[in-house]
Amino acid sequence: MIISSGGITVTWSWGGKPQAQFELVVERSRDNKRFVQVSPLIDTSVSRFTDLSARDNDQYYYRLRIRNQYGNWSEPSDVKMCKLDR
Incomplete structure (x- = not known):
């Protein structure tokens, strides 16, 4: 993750070529629940x-x-924590 004055940028990479018929969403939590x-x-x-x-x-x-x-959703990815200190 990248922290900047513009917010928190979440980045990811694929273990191969991503498949075009898939889409993803980013989810956020304050309590990890x-x-x-x-x-x-x-x-x-x-x-x-x-x-x-x-x-x-x-x-x-x-x-x-x-x-x-x-339209089926995967299990969530591993969770990553980040704190925005400005």
């Missing part, structure tokens, strides 16, 4: 999302979820 979607659906050709709604001095947990062409 209740996650909410903070991004629109993102095409797999994209590898970053900037969370502009992150507030100063707050700790956040982020994870990804993938949706296939049938």
Whole structure:
């Protein structure tokens, strides 16, 4: 993750060529229990999302979820913690 004056940028990479029929969302939590979607659906050709709604001095947990062409959601990715200190 990248922290800047513009928010927190969540980045990811694929273990191979991403499949075009999948999309993903970024989810965020403040307690690592209740996650909410903070991004629109993102095409797999994209590898970053900037969370502009992150507030100063707050700790956040982020994870990804993938949706296939049938509308089914994957299990969430591993969770990563980040604190926005400005």
